Amino acid sequence: MIKVVAQFFIKSGEVEKALILGKKLVLDTRKENGCVSYELCQSLKDDANIAFIEEWENQAALDAHFQTPHFTDLVPRILALTEQETVITAFKKVE
């Protein structure tokens, strides 16, 4: 099992647009094989900090995700709305 936290820091004024793209990404991604959970979240302290918190069955499923049309279309469009470097970390579960 692989957990992923992908944090995007969106430009002021572009947050609603990023959320629309993010919601579409969630709905398409949840249909993928090997996607255990995939949630779009928003920081309680900073609306412009949005994150995908994800769980995948294995690395192969995650690698396949990166090749999907919804990923290759939507993620660059979200990245274009960011104002700071995106922070993406993949984790294994220890406990």
Place this chain on the structure above:
Amino acid sequence: MIKVVAQFFIKSGEVEKALILGKKLVLDTRKENGCVSYELCQSLKDDANIAFIEEWENQAALDAHFQTPHFTDLVPRILALTEQETVITAFKKVE
């Protein structure tokens, strides 16, 4: 529902000690009221980057967590093993 991602960056040579403390924190925390899930994770690319990925029923449950004996004992002991600022973000689920 509140999601929390708490990322700790542990000093080289102290990772095993941090994981032992973290596992104890997980086991005690999962017994708390309002704790939906609480997982200790480790970056696939950097063993020293460990994270708690959490889900709580509401803010009151999370606030109560900060007052528990296991939190007030174990978290400072983990923080003492870090070499960079800890990054803790609380999120609401958008989708």
